[in-house]
Amino acid sequence: MSKTYYDAADLRKFGKITEWSEELGAKFFDYYGKVFEEGALTAREKSLIALAVAHTEQCPYCIDAYTKDSLQRGITKPEMMEAIHVGAAIKSGATLVHGVQMMNKVNKLEM
Amino acid sequence: MATKSLKARNNDIAKTSKQLEILSNGIFSDGELPTFANKIKETNQFPLRPKKLEILQINLGYICNQVCEHCHVDAGPDRKEIMSVKTMKQCLEVIKKTEAHTLDLTGGAPEMNPNFRWFVEEASKAGIKDFIVRSNLTIIRANKKYYDLPKFFKKYNIHVVSSMPHWTRGKTDKQRGNGVFDTSIKALQELNNVGYGVPGSSLQLDLVYNPSGAFLPGDQKGLENDFKKALKEDFNIDFHHLFAITNLPISRFLEYLIASENYEDYMVALVDAYNPSAVENVMCTNTISVSWDGYLYDCDFNQMLNLKVASNVKHIADYNEAILEDRTIIINQHCYGCTAGAGSSCQGTVA
Numbered sequence A: 001m002s003k004t005y006y007d008a009a010d011l012r013k014f015g016k017i018t019e020w021s022e023e024l025g026a027k028f029f030d031y032y033g034k035v036f037e038e039g040a041l042t043a044r045e046k047s048l049i050a051l052a053v054a055h056t057e058q059c060p061y062c063i064d065a066y067t068k069d070s071l072q073r074g075i076t077k078p079e080m081m082e083a084i085h086v087g088a089a090i091k092s093g094a095t096l097v098h099g100v101q102m103m104n105k106v107n108k109l110e111m
Numbered sequence B: 001m002a003t004k005s006l007k008a009r010n011n012d013i014a015k016t017s018k019q020l021e022i023l024s025n026g027i028f029s030d031g032e033l034p035t036f037a038n039k040i041k042e043t044n045q046f047p048l049r050p051k052k053l054e055i056l057q058i059n060l061g062y063i064c065n066q067v068c069e070h071c072h073v074d075a076g077p078d079r080k081e082i083m084s085v086k087t088m089k090q091c092l093e094v095i096k097k098t099e100a101h102t103l104d105l106t107g108g109a110p111e112m113n114p115n116f117r118w119f120v121e122e123a124s125k126a127g128i129k130d131f132i133v134r135s136n137l138t139i140i141r142a143n144k145k146y147y148d149l150p151k152f153f154k155k156y157n158i159h160v161v162s163s164m165p166h167w168t169r170g171k172t173d174k175q176r177g178n179g180v181f182d183t184s185i186k187a188l189q190e191l192n193n194v195g196y197g198v199p200g201s202s203l204q205l206d207l208v209y210n211p212s213g214a215f216l217p218g219d220q221k222g223l224e225n226d227f228k229k230a231l232k233e234d235f236n237i238d239f240h241h242l243f244a245i246t247n248l249p250i251s252r253f254l255e256y257l258i259a260s261e262n263y264e265d266y267m268v269a270l271v272d273a274y275n276p277s278a279v280e281n282v283m284c285t286n287t288i289s290v291s292w293d294g295y296l297y298d299c300d301f302n303q304m305l306n307l308k309v310a311s312n313v314k315h316i317a318d319y320n321e322a323i324l325e326d327r328t329i330i331i332n333q334h335c336y337g338c339t340a341g342a343g344s345s346c347q348g349t350v351a
Helices: A008-020 A022-035 A043-056 A060-072 A077-109 B016-024 B036-042 B085-097 B116-124 B138-142 B149-155 B169-176 B180-193 B220-235 B251-259 B263-272 B276-280 B300-304 B321-325 B333-338
Strands: B055-059 B102-106 B130-135 B159-163 B205-209 B242-244 B287-290
Touching (some): A008 A022, A043 A060, B016 B251, B016 B333, B085 B116, B102 B116, B159 B180, B169 B180, B180 B205, B180 B220, B251 B263, B300 B333
Parallel strands (some): B055 B102, B055 B287, B102 B130, B205 B242
């Protein structure tokens, strides 16, 4: 057993999840692969979205995977960082927009 | 950024035996990853055999004005291995009678061989269809004596293939050294000025991209579009095609992979991306590589690992295409670099 919760080498073993549930695992990877193909969005655009989401989800495996994927696609460092800011802005916006809920509640409770 | 070759630094990895030992041990000996031989056996592609010869690639020497971090040749200003006139004459005899449609001169910086121009002039008389010189671009601006290279290339209708790791300064200079980007841009503009790379021009100018780090190249066409757009918008530069080439885990790139603790992940990435259809067209099946001292190899990478052809004919002096075609290609784990994804060769993707 690994002494830490996350082990970078585990990313290589991702495909093994199929071994304990073949049909669902295979369907997932089939879907996953299809999602990242060129479509209405380019594969490059999808990679940047994945990189941003990897950060908002704070998934270290995804961050490793999509940082490498971005480099492979020739995506520049400023583009990568801007994508993360988009994720961060939505995260902080999502927190702050709940401030309206707080304000509504205060207004309802206060005389 | 190294300023000397592995050889000049007396680095252990300069020894080809050491490189082959690394490539045969570790994750390949403990069974985590299949050896290349076992992998191609799965698809009945073992042993790898040559098809018809198409490309004769000649390495004019390992001397270079640059010391790129990823260089598989371990080239640099300190390398003394340079093709002699005697070997060049032997090569010219072969060039006159070869069935190959492409002659590909490489190095090091081939232009630094003192007899480069004479050799090009003589070789051009053979009338080979596609005559390539692999130029690193900065050589054109390295010294006044090279300033007229664009015109020289034009005179002999040379197909110029040049390295350009990125369209941004930072990534280029990190891989190839400070100032390389600006000098390369200037050199490309000068090639454009004499007609190279311009849309519709017969003077072919292609660029080679290899990743500046421990990752594989992305889609060649997508990268070509990005390069074209950026170089045109920022510097008004035109070129014809972009070849995306995978860095093979040998020589200085192997040293980098090990030092940066990326070796295992990189090999896993190569094996994961293994593509049997790339094996069909891998360049060793249509190429002969000639070293500065006239020995023959299945490819430039095998040359750098000192793996001479498995044939009775091992030297340009004894060259015989029919005998050479009847050989088995020597493989090792570095070959995964040519079969990953869309495949990789000196002419770009193969699948």
